[in-house]
Structures are given as structure tokens and as C-alpha cells.
Amino acid sequence: MSLSSALNNAFTGLKANTRAAGVVSSNISNASNEAYGRRELGLSALSAGNLGGVNVASVIRHSDPALLADRMVSDARLAYSNDMFTFAQRLEDMVGESGTAGSLTDRVTAFENALLSAASNPSSTQRLELVATNARDLATTFNELSKEVQVSRQSADTAISLQVRDLNDAVSRLKDINEVIVKAKATGTETASILDERQAILNQISDIVPLRIVERDKGEISLFTRNGATLLDGMAFEVGFSTTGAIDASTTFANGSLKGLTLNGKAVSAADGGMFAGGSLASKFAIRDEAGVLRQSELDGMARDLIERLGPGGPDTTLAATAPGFFTDNGVAFVAASEAGIAGRISLNAMIEPASGGSWRIRDGLGAATMGEVGDASLIKGIADILGEQIAPSSGALSPVARSFVDHVSQFSSAMVGERVRSENAFIFQTAQNTTLKEMEFSKGVDTDQELQKLLQVEQYYTANAKVISTVDSLFERLLSI
Template identity: 25%
Template sequence: MSMISNAMSGLNAANVAMTVAGQNVANAAVDGYSRQAASFATSNSPLGGVYVNSVDRIVDAFLNDDIWRTQSDLSYYQSKQTYLGYVEEIVGTDSLNFNDAVGQITNAFNAAASSPDSNAYRQQIISSSEGLIQDLAQMNGALSAQIDKLSLEMTNLASNTSSTAQQIADVNQNIVQAIANKQPTAELKDKREQLITELSSQIGIAITERDDGSLDISTLSGAPLVIGTSAATVSVAGTEVSTSLKGQSFTLNDQVGGKFGGLISADLQVIQPTLEKLSDLVKDFADDVNTALSEGFDLNGDAGIPLFTYNVANPLSSIEINPAITPEKIALIGGEFDAGGNWVAAGGRGDNANVANIIAAIQSNDDDFSVLVGDLGIASKQNQNSATTSEVLNSNAVLARDSRSGVNLDEEAANLLHFQQMYSANAKVITTADQVFNTLLTMF
């Protein structure tokens, strides 16, 4: 009877193995599905046959970690590039070029030098200066709008991240219960890995597995996102991002990775520095021009007054033409010290000695804007290269994972044929054993 028992165990084992192979084939097109394999073991009793010891998911934690890490890097660079590329385009566009607008002002002063008492040329100085202010206002408006857009995108991302973290916590709970009840967990773990892949694109993650089968997930900076069956809530105030879990709050920075890291980096490393540099540039330009004008005299022989005014708290958004300035009050006449040591007009209405001083002050700021545009271009190119590299690495990581955990239909077809032959052979053993048994009965 041991022959029949052995064959029956082989039939059962082959049947389970074919079922597993069929499950793999059926799910070959399902995203995130990890193929399964039946593990055989010999029964403990002598000549006791075979049994399916377990049905295991074929996964490699290191390959999954590579996917999550490279996905986080890719999302970081792609989300940052969206804003970096836009800021580069706005600051570098021909229609809003600071140097071109300053060049128009320089040309206006040069033209006025030929006829310094002409109100038409003096008015052109004011008009070209107004053109610069309009360009700066457009630039400031476009960059400020990016901050509003960034805040909205962060808010939506925070909602998605909180939802994903909660779903992972729920799956954690289901897995813990399934393990406790000795129920299969393969599909639940596949679902959890898909959710973690989604989470890794939103924010960089570090994972720790618990003995009960659940996973703890934290950001790269250590802020907890999932602890067992509890999930953190991500919130945004302006462009400041924080997480909250079990009464503890953590502020996230641009080192957290993922899309969040890219967006925070776009704010801290691109938009805000660009606004600050432009404000510094505007302040220096206005101060230099105003200082040069203060050293000259207007058509009435009065000391020069500022052409520009601004709020020192934010020069870029507040610069404007001095309301007190008129064409007659533009100080093109040069100055000199009289016998008493007083600074007085050096000439009459036709004097233009201060024009060269003003133009020199304007040209002293030429390089600053070019450096800003160049720095943005270099940063954008480097970020694009990093994004391209991350995309290749992520694709390679996915391919490596699929080669290990994905379903190969040719391999599964071979497995089905192998287990079918195993099933048929065991069935043949039963038939043979029955014939032998019947032959023995006829001998008596």
C-alpha cells in the first residue's frame, strides 16, 4: 500500500504545483504580481512520499529596495526640473531680459548726452526706466505664481501621501491577521509592495520589517510614515511640509527625496534664491543709479534726486519710478567743489558731465544678471542629466526585479508540462500498483 500512498502524495503535490503555475499564468499581465512557486519536501515517515511544504512568493528584498530608491531619485529630479526649467525660461527669456532693459536705459542716457537740455531725451530716460520696471514686475509675478502653484501641488501631494501611508497601514493589519490565522498572504504582500512603490515616488523611504510581518516606514530624514498599523498625516503650510504621527510632528526638508524632496528643493534652491538674487540685483542697480544722480544737478541747478524708489524689504516687488522725478529734475549736469568746498553745478543747462558717471554706474551691474542666468542654466542641465541617469537606473532596477519575480510564460509552460508529466507518472504508479495487487490476489 506504500506504493499507492506515495503515488497519491505525488498526485496531490503535482496538482498543487500545476495550480500554482496556472495562477502565475493567469496573473502574468497583472502589475506588481510576484510569481509563486511550490516547494516540495519528503514526508518524514520512511517511503512516505512527498508533500508541498509551502507556496512561496519569489521576491528579492534588495531588488525591491533598488526600485524604491531609484524611483524616489527619479521623482525628485523630475519634479524639481518642472520648476527649475520654468524659472530658467522666465529669467532668461528675451522679452524680460534685465540686461536688454538696462541697455535701453543706457541708450537713453547716451542720447540725452547729445542734447542734455532736451525734455524729449530726458523723458525717454524715464520711459525706458518704466519699461525695466514693467519687465521686473512681470518676472516677479511669474515667480510668485510659481510659489502659489508649488504650494497647491504640495498640498495635493500631501493628501495622496497620507492616503497611501494609510493604505499601507491597513494592508499591514491584514497581513498580521492572515499570518496569525495561517492564511495566505502573497496577494496582500504584492499589494503592499505596489503601494510602497507609489509612496517611494512621493517621498524617499526607509523600511524595517517586523516579526509579525508588518513593515515600518520612515522618511530618509527619520520621520515616521507608517508604524505597524498606524499611518502619519502629511500637511502643508505655504511651502513648509510636516508629518504628524501619534502626537509627534516632524518638518521635512529637501533631503527627504521623492517628489516632495524635489518640490521642497525647487522652493529652497531655485525659486527663493532667484527672487533674492533678483531683489539684490534691483537694489544694487537702483542704488547705483540714484547715487550717480545725486552727484549731479538738474536743469534748475538743484541737486539730483533719485530716479527709483523701493521698499528695502522686497526691492523686486516694490521698485518704481520716483513720483517726484520729472524730465527737468534728471541730474545730467556735472558737479564740482567751489572755493568754499561746496559741491555745486559745474555747468549750465547744456552740460552733460554727469552722464558718463551715470552710465558707469549702470554698467557696473551688467555681469550680475548674466551670472544668474548662467547659474540657472548650469543647474538645469545638471538636474536633467541626473534625471536621465535616474530613469535608466530605475528601468534597470525594474527589469532586474521582473527577471526575478515576474512571470515568464515560457518557463511556466515548461513547469506545467513538467508537473503534468509528474502527475501522469504518479497516476501510472497507482495503475501499476493496482495491477500488481490484483495479480497477487489471483495467485491464491
């Protein structure tokens, strides 16, 4: 080997060592970055006449497409299960655990106990007032539960709009990145950094919908949902959605009051089996259009049952056929056609409101012209009895089996616990799966111990190349001095 060849080998080696040190440094500094792909220097022999040397051919970015795809699908499933668990848990907390103060079952029990107490001494104004107070509290609890359901539905509708915006923005950015990658491939420019940026964007939206990525010949990608909706394929497809200003119990997707998704102007579904099923976008639709509507209808069914038990045709024979009963629809008589949202409107009849001076009507009847016999507890007992009577509900939202009002409430409370348990189990499973996939992803990523060992090797190689240059320089000086 000539001195010139040795010098060229050492010089190209120094350049390669400098690049290698930069690659190792980048790997270590991004070890915890989920979007980062581990770098490795691609080297090749340099044939420059007879001088030889080493050439940095490329910087290789390592990734596992199959593992990434599984992890991103898991992201979407985890987001879905998290949203459904959060909704179920919030509603269970509002309903309250049976036997705890302020729970729905506790309100019913307190109302029943107040009736029994008043029946034992119907002349006591204080006990009659207690009946009115507990009845009002029961109605208020229904109001609050209904409000919580509608707030959750409204929040879901707003979140859908925000997620659609984020999805469209991300797809637009991915389209721009596709163009950059194609140009970079054509000019031989490194694409590792832009691929990291692309993966970061994919990670950001992977919880919104389950994604399927197809890489094309020139390095660009096409993006689809797992159920076949095209988001990006040469051109960016636009997902459309319009929010609704105010949502109440009568506002549903089924009756056309709420909007769904569109893809380039065509209606698509986010429900189970639909093109956008499986991620947090789908969970928002599930809460707004399915779970929330179901819970509201069940609350309405129980509120209607309570109103009708204590309304005309019930134990209070002083009530006219069209008069408001013990409980009203915001002060007026309830009609069956107005069942939707009644849980949010149920209220105690103003004639027997606490401190109104009309508590005697609980004993004598809402339609009574004057006070009756103060020792007569028959109406109070009749109210207590009919709450426990097995009656088939008029509402189609409740099971058609004849049950007492207490049984309806207990069944609803149990259903809330069961739904929370099911959604929690699904959430725990998806969390464990997602955590495992992320750990596998990291295990194939940057190993800082290995990178530090590489850095020590780079230092050794650098020293060796520098020593060769120094030696060649000394030899050239000796030759020139001859």
C-alpha cells in the first residue's frame, strides 16, 4: 500500500467516524421518542483509482412495519375502551352505590321511609314536609342524571368535530410529506428525519381510527382505515362533520337531528362494522348516539313510571283525569307523547312543595278543597303501597315485566355497575395489550448500552485513523528531508 493510499484510507475513515458519532448521538438523544427509527451507518468500499477507502453509502433507518401496524391498531382500541369506560364510570358515580347517601336508590328509600313515617302520624306537618322534601330530592336526582347524560352526549359531539379537524389536518400534512419523500428519493437525499416526522403524525392520529398503511414504490404511503375508508391515496380525502348547537333528549341521530360523518361528501358510518369503527372517533359516536340515548330512555322510563303511579287513576282519587299528579312535567300534567326527556323535567307538584303550606294535600289529596281528617293516613299508605306494587310499565324503554318502582331503580343501578365492570375489563385488557406492544417496539428500537459501546468503538477507530495520518505525515517529512 502506498503512502497516498494509506492517507486516503485514514482520511475517509475519519469522515466516516464523524458521521458515525453523529448517528450514535442522534440515537441516544431520541431513545425515548416513539416516532424515532434507530439509525445505522451504511458503509461501502471506495474505489478511487488504487487509493481505496471507505464511503458512507447511506444512513439506514430501522423499523418494524408489522409491529408498528399492530401497535397503532391497539392505540385505537385502547382509546375506544377508555372513552366507554370513562362514560360508564361517570354515570355509575352519578347513580351512586346502593345504600350510600345521595344515591338514586337512597333517594327512593328515603322517600319510602318518609311516607311510612308520615303514615304513622299523618297529623304531623313536619312529617308531611319531610315527604315533600324527599320527593323533591328524588325528582332532582333524576334531573341531574338526565343532565349528565346530555352533557356527555354534547361533549362527545364537540369532540367528534375536533377529532375530524385533527384527522384532516394530519392527512393533509402526510400528503405534503409524501411529496417531499418522492423528491428526496429521486435526488438521493436522506429521508430518515422526514420518516420520523411522518411516524409522529401517524402516532398522533392512531387513536382516532384504526389505520392501515400501504407503502408505494417511491416511498410515499397510502392511508386507509381498517374497515376500508380511504384517507390518503395520492390525494387527501376529506372527512366531514357538522356539530349540533344544543343536544337534549329529543335530539338523536335516528330522528335526523344529529349529523354523521361524510367522506368526500358521501355519508359513512363510525358505528360497529362501519368504515370508521374501532377508535376514539367511534366511541364518541357510540356515547352520543347509542349509550347516551339508551341511558336517557331508561331514566325517562323510570320517571314516567313514577309520575303515572302517583298521577290520575292512582291512589289519589281527588285528582281530575287531566290534572298534574304528585309529580309533574315541569309543573304541568305529563302526557305519554312527551316521554323523551321527562327525567330532566320531572318535578314535585308546586302545591305540595316544602314550605309552601300545602303539605296537608299529601294526606288529603291534591284535588281536595279543604283539609280533611288529620288522622286519616289512607292516601299516604296508598302512595307507599303503589310504589311497591308490581305493575307492567307503560314505557317501552323498560322491561315489560311487571315490577315495583323500587325494582326498576335497583335494576337500573345494577345495570350501571355491570356496564362499568364490562367496560373496565375491556379497558384493562386493551391497556395491557398496548403496553406489551409498546415494550416490544422499544425493545427493537434504540439500545443505549449498545450505542455507548459503538461510541467507544468510534473513538478507537478515530484514534487509529488519526495515528495513521500522523505516521504518514512523519514519513513524508523524512522523504522530503532526504
